[in-house]
Amino acid sequence: MTPQLLIAAALCLPLLVAVSVALFGKVPTLREGVTIAGAVALFAVVIQLTLLVAGGARPELYIGETVPGLAIAFKLEPLGALFALVASGLWIVNSFYSIGYMRGNRERNQTRFYIWFALALSGAMGVAMAGNLFTLFIFYEVLTLSTYPLVAHKGDAAAQRGARTYLLTLLGTSICFFLMAIMWTWVVAGQRLDFIEGGLLADAGLSPFVSSALLVLFVFGVGKAALMPFHFWLPSAMVAPTPVSALLHAVAVVKAGVFTVMKISVYIFGFDLLQATPARDVLLGVAGFTIIAASLIALRQDNLKARLAYSTIAQLAYVTLGALLAVEAGALGGSLQIAAHAAAKITLFMCAGAIYVATGLTTVSSMQGLGRKMPLVFTAFLIASFSIIGLPPFGGMWPKYELLQGAADASTAWIPAVLIVSALLNIAYLLPVAILGLMPLPGTPPAKEFKRPGGAPVLTVAAPLFTAALCVVLFMAAGPIGDFLRPAFAAGSVPGLEDLR
Amino acid sequence: MILEPVLTSAPDWAVRHAAVLVVVVPMLLAPLLALSPSNRLAWILTVAGTAAAFWFSLILLAIIQEVPGSAISYALGNWEPPIGIEFRVDALNAMILVLITGMGALASFIAWPTLAAEFKGERLNLLLCAFLLCFAGLAGVAATGDAFNLFVFLEVSSLATYVLVAMGAGKDRRALPAAFSYLVMGTLGASFYVIGIGLLYAATGTLNMADIAEQMPGLSGNRSVQAGLAFILVGLGLKAAMWPLHQWLPNAYAYAPGFVSMFLSATATKVALYSLIRWLFTIFQPDLAFESAVLQWVLAPLAMAAMVICSVQAIFQTDVRRMLAYSSVAQVGYILLAISVGTAAGVSAGLLHLFTHALMKGALFMAVAGICFAYQGSTIRDFAGLGRSAPFTMAAFAIAGLSLIGVPLTAGFISKLQLGYALLDQGWWWAAVVLVFASFLSVIYIGRVLQAVFFEPPLNPRKNNKEAPLLLLIPLWILALVNIFYGIDAGFPAGLAADGAAAALGLGAAQ
Amino acid sequence: MTGDMMGEASTSIISALLLSILFVMGVAIAHLRNLFAIVMLSGIYSLVCAAWYILVDAVDVGFTEAAVGAGMSTAVLLGAILLTSRNAKPERRFARLGPLAVCIAAGAMLIYATSDLPAAGDPASPANTGVGLTYLQINWADTGVPNVVTSVLASYRGFDTLGETLVVFIAGLAVVLLLGFGERSLAETLRKLKKEDKVP
Amino acid sequence: MKSDHHLILRVIAKTLLPLITIYAFYVQFHGEVSAGGAFQAGVVLAVAVILYALIFGLAEAMRAVPPWFARGLAAAGVLIYGGVGVWAMVQGGQYLEYQALFNEPPGGHNGQHTGIILVEIGVLFAVAGAMVSIFYALAGRVAEIRDEDW
Amino acid sequence: MWDIILERGSYWAIIAVMMIGLYIAFSAENLIKRLVGLSLFQTTICLFYVKLANVANATAPVLLAEDMPKDAYRGEGVAELVHVYSNPLPHVLMLTAIVVGVATLSLGLALIVRINESYGTIEADEIYASDVKVQMAEDADAARTSGEVVR
Incomplete structure (x- = not known):
């Protein structure tokens, strides 16, 4: 297949899945089979594309212009390939998990769930492969709109309220800030929006005021990156079923947000302009604040999913931080964090979901000692927690290492301190869950009986175990991934970086 | 050239007289309708008349596009222009004519399914007659090149509009006071316009627009000309529902019969806006000092106030039609904001938004008309759960709603983007901020309806699922698909708007 | 020339007199609450206007104003009063300030405009030397109709008049649409007439 | 309305009505040379009908000039006016170009005269028809206009 | 000053x-009074136009015999006028405006008659008040039932 066809296939496969699910909605097995087949096929396509990219190619697909200067075009580069790989790979896992969860929980409207899930994946693929800001914005909105029904899936008043907050925050930031920034970019860049190595705006001769305003609009406009104070949509979206939370936190949505920030800093601004932009320092501060504040809030949450949600906010601010550092190591660290955090966070969520299906429990305090009954689930949770904290030999270590490196390169002394405090806080809010689950304090009452006979469905246990294993694999694979990504940052020329290995 | 087949297939007489036939054919069909013995025959004639007008306007557009920058001048009675009345069609009029005749044709199409049950006996043919006259009047306003003739056709269309609005009284008596206040405001607007024309006539001695434009550079300091501009602005602003002269609009749109609100929202204010553009840019020139002051210090603030205030008002409406009506006022604000920039890019963006707004508001009102017909209600509460009961109608509604918000890949996005470009290009970033904020407000009010439609259970479980009638669904989906198509390939409307803007700004200077 | 000047002066005086009568009647209409009186006054207002038109050589306009404004309008207004009510409620005091401000603004704008208008009666003003004069000069050769107003109305600007005819047509149509043809009540009346024939 | 205390009124009206009608036509066809024209004539004609209705009752008037006739007259008026324009077009001229009606050379006034007369007849019909319709519609809402109402 | x-x-x-x-x-x-005011306004606009058309010491624009030469046709330029006439164009325009005015008036009156039939009044404030009452009742109804939907 030609690269064009591959890209088209990557975009259309999820749509195809959505249509077939709609057709086969009456037959659950067929419906889920189609989903999985589609996910596997998509993953295969993305791997092929990734191999092409690794070989130095940049597959392109040009659809056409709406008006001059506003083209719908796709172009895959290493960053996008990484994101596509993460999203499509985790879709397979998540699909298996969804089958167990949705059936085990006897959710209603399952067909609708699978349809919108597939559409959301299509949006994520579009974001990953977008060749310019316009295309990216389109698929960014597709992603927003297609996840809204998923968040509102339960349909009760709480779900609707949460979903409304979700939608309004994301659409509001994207329309008020992101779109504004895109329009402004379009004007100052001479009616172009392409992603260009070295930065589209690098030679536009922007005044510090304009570049600062643009940067602020972009960073807050990408509401999916969940930078404070536009983070509240993420906790309020916790009303969704767990596979959806996994989609939001690990597979597509927040990842799409931070990926967009990364892409803007590398391909729209470029490292040089970014470093010359006064607002960058303020935004770095906001990212640092988000990391600490979200971790502190997470500490106080008793609801497991809420705690994980705030953890996500903190962890993804790492990526924004890395992107804004505007040095190669920082960007690399941020990109690695996308992958590493995805694997770890999806594990955590799937564990939380498995616990919920089996026992109906949602609070951390009620889970003490539950690990005795569900050892596999809690082991997976423990491994993922280690990865989030950044302990070797788990995938979460490398991004932090690179970020520290980047902070040193960018000579900002306070960032390492933030990273260390954050790691300590991670330990404080994540480890007790797993450890108290496995080894309850003496005197705690025995864990509740399973609500569902037979405990968690097999699929909901196997999936987190698999992704926990992935965390380990990512530790090993960090080197090749770094090599794969590095060409993306090559144009942002900060010399004298160490090799990763 | 996409329109070439239209031109080559048209007979000679049609090409020669297209400029006037676009008005005369519906105008002369109207009295025939009043005499028509059968309602169905009357409806068929209406569709035929509007379709013919659409064909003529396409011919006009094709002729204009053959030679860029050209204009068709048709001397009525063969009296050379300053003496007789002239129909003058350039790229700007041609675009507006295509828009209003196209929307009129679609509106006439849905008149039968939505009205046949309600108006029995002899009244439907008279109602259609009034509709056709309104249509002809609007086409006349768009085609004429004579300042006073414009007033006459404005009154033809307005009087017909008042009675069309009042015909909603069969369902809701509030249509009557709505029509009455529309009548008072509309008449005041027309009177102000006439005063303005009088002042200009006193200064120039002619009524032909091109003639007035020619004399304008020498008269920039003339106070009666300046006052004339002010009166014309207020008069046409009343007709165009410029904030704060819009009070007549929400009730009129909310209580008129469904197809009437659809037609009016897509055409009536648009034509008034067109004449405003014609006056502001072709006849007066934006580089005249007093006019640029008016644009920047009067028009732009009013436009922004409309965008924000009326969007907020739209959020608090319980009736979907009133909500859409307030949204229309806000959208007029968008267009006026674009115009007030005063550059070619601005006028072009304003025209594009005018075009796309007609498409999306037409579709929205059409869908609401269908729902009103099928379910007898138009509050948001009545809309709850319709996503299941009337999926096709509501899907089209959703597409048009997203276009109104300005979601990418819909026509609304393109026009808003152009608007933002025009503003930022001029350094009006504060206006661009208002633009995006108003767009966000539109997310809220459209979102409220869409949420009720797709995610809330119906108030009373409906016994049977009913779609809007098929005759309405077809034009509705045409509009919805056009909304998407122009979101993907906006070349055609963007080209029309750019040509129109060039024509608007160029006529006075070129002569 | 003295005769002309005398004539001019007397015209000015009569014109001023008529305009002040109009002003007084306007104020009276604004103050009155009896609708019947208001309608009658507006009819007389039209008649005074008609007289003024004839004074300033606009005979056609005067004729039309007398027939349409004083005759038809009054008849229609009276019909409407019969169907509704005879008296208007007094207006609220504070409600008058807004309209007053609008009127003052519009009036000020107009007075501002008059400062650059040509003097009244100036034969060399743009309005009187523009197309208007051309009509007088070419009319006889073109149409052979002595009344220039007629030929401008029906020929040079015939399309305006067509629009105007349409407006009248729409008005008739609209009233019929809103109120019916009167046929329903005709049937009623006929029945009543028959009854009266039988009963006495 | 059958009582006889309006006898004098009736007699005067009966003599006046033909005069009013004739005056209307005078105004109509004399409009070319002196003040007056179709609008005024149309209104005067309508006033004749209105007067008839006021004196002899609405029902009588509607029997003499039926509502459908008034409405048809109005429509016919517009059609006549527009039709003249179409006639000129068919003859190869512009819309409403009276000169083209008989394809005269410049200077010939037949076309202009014919055109203006036809057009004015159209206006007369439209105005008279519409005004009578309006009067019927308004007056028809009350069953009868009683003496006390005036 | 006097000038x-x-x-x-x-x-x-x-x-x-x-x-x-x-x-x-x-x-x-009062709606009828409002319409009367509107028609006064329109009539007075006509006064303004006709005043514009006024020429001192002129006659009405009906050509006198001296200005109607035999066998005249417009071959080369315009005719010389012996007499001074007032400007006919504004007169024509105002004929149109007067007719438009009466058309508007009768349409407005028909609306008033209908309003009186369905509201029982022709005072704007009373009509407004009764509309507001209806609207408030509808809104309250909507709020109540939508509350039920959420439950």
């Missing part, structure tokens, strides 16, 4: 009368 008043005075008088009409149209609560 100016003589030249502009008639305009000012007309403007004053015009504003009375506008004031009535805006301030009257």
